[in-house]
Amino acid sequence: MINSTLAVVLVVVAVFGIPLAVVEVNSITSNARDQVTADAVRLLTVVETRGGGDLDASSLEAQIGEDRTAWVRTPGRPAERIGPAVPAGTSVFKDTEQGTQGVSVTVVQPQSTVHKQIYDILLVIVGIAAAAVAAAVVLAVRQANRLSGPLVDLAKTAERLGSGDATPRDRRYAVPELDRVSQVLDASAERIARMLTAERRLAADASHQLRTPLTALSMRLEEIIETAGDEETVKEEASIALGQVERLTDVVQRLLTNSRDHRGDTGIAFDLDDVIKQQMEEWRPAAAAAGRALEREGQGRLRVVGTPGTIAQVLAALIENALMHGDGTVVLRTRTAGNSVVLEVSDEGDGVSPELGSRVFERAVSGRNSTGLGLAVARDLAEADGGRLELVSMRPPVFAMFLSRQPDSEPEPDPETEADASTATSEPEPGTGPGGAPRGGSGPRA
Structure with missing residues (x-):
């Protein structure tokens, strides 16, 4: 310049x-x-x-x-x-x-x-020209400093973005072109921050959500090894392990889908009893290992609209939360509320403390030394599938998942399901459950 x-x-x-x-x-x-x-x-x-x-x-x-x-x-x-x-x-x-x-x-x-x-006259002319050049140099230096300083600052901002620091600086320099560049860099910083947050969130969600099916798969494979002499048992356990692999695949696919698009999809109509029955069978060993009971109550044959895999993940998170932080019998209760089907999970523990109640669905918030991701991920999954997850009662603790009810579907009592639920109280077995649930205990949950 x-x-x-x-x-x-x-x-x-x-x-x-x-x-x-x-x-x-x-x-x-x-x-x-x-x-x-x-x-x-x-x-x-x-x-x-x-x-x-x-x-x-x-x-x-x-x-x-x-x-x-x-x-x-x-x-x-x-x-x-x-x-x-x-x-x-x-x-x-x-x-x-x-x-x-x-x-x-x-x-x-x-x-x-x-x-x-x-x-003499030429000396005057040369003097005036020299003064004009000197004035021009002074003004050029001032203007160059006015522009070079912001440009150096913008270069530092771009370097920070490249190094992973995506904090917007919100600096303006009273130069329209430079302010425009600064505005674009701030907008890019916000987008990068959102992308980094989404990536970290996906990694945390994946590590948390994959833990349960991987643990269950390991347990089933161990049982296959221990019962290698019984062909029927081997086939049954292998079939269960295959189901766990399919669930694991669905979890990965769902997490990737949610990381790209949080708007959810229309889902399909399915029988909620199938998901509940599958989850009760899956969590029965964990409940037995903790000396706890797992029961089913409420209306049966309720058809909802959503994604079975997603609903299963949310229900698994609620059951795992009840086994880890609650006490006594864990009850899965279904009912209707207008155009919604409500699936409630409750236990007989001390419940959620008042200071934790309003933040129980926040990430990294836990009443114990857990990750604090279970309920946060469960709520995100429910909302991504068009549902809603709420804490409807702190004492006794009751978590309710609200799902879209299939139009023109009539709920009916399901004696077989109720009878099956009445026998769900299991005797203690060796090993741990899919979620790594402890053997009993009560206290605040997350």
Whole structure:
């Protein structure tokens, strides 16, 4: 910027200064010649007026300039010099005027005096040009500093974004173009921050949600190894393990889908009893290992609209939460509420403390030393599938999942399901459950 400004000023000085200098030189030279001619004419007039008699040199010197010399020639007399002597070989401006009575007057002016005037005027022009260049350099430096500082700051901001620091700086510089760049960088920082948050959230959700099916799969495979001599048992356990693998695949796919699009989908109509039965069978060993009971109550044969895999994940999170943080019998209860089907999970533990109640679905919030992700992920999954997960009662603890009911479906009592639920109280078995549930215990949950 300094170089560009300096170049522009130099061009302007050259375009205007050089012609001005030429004009001034020509003007001074022309004026000097005119003055010499004017002095010669005036002096000749005075001499002729006096009739060419005795000439008073002192009175005639007033008719010419101080730096000029004149020679007056009259008939019959030698030339008389008026003014200072001119050294031989001196360059001069000269003019000679002839009178009507034979009188002639010659006036000369040394060119050195004119050159001094030209030098003085050129010095003034050069001084003005130098002042203009200096002023331009000062202004260019100030403007360059005004722009270079924000540009360096913007470069640092871009470098921070590249290093992973996606905090918007919200700095403006009173320069529209730079403010626009800063605004774009801030918007990019916000987008990058959202992307990084989504990636970290996906990693945390995946690690949490994959833990249960992987643990269950490991347990089933261990049982296959222990019962290798019983072919029917091996087939049954292998089938259950295959189901766990399919569920694991569904979990991964669902997490990836939710990370790309949180709007959810329309889902399909399915029987909620199938999901509940599958989850009760899956969590029965964990409940038995903890000396706990797992029961089913409420209406049966309720058809809902959603994704069976997602509903199963949410229900698994609620059962795991009840086994880990609650106490006593875990009850799965279904009912209808208008156009919704409500699936409630409750236990006989101490419930949720008042200070934790309003934050129980927040990430990293836990009443114990757990990850604090289970309920947060469960709520996100429910909302992504078009449902809703709420804490409807803190003591006793009751979590309710609200699902869309299939239109024109009529709930019916399901004695078989109720009978199956009544026998769900299991005896303690060795090992741990799919969620790594502890053997009993009560206290705040997360």
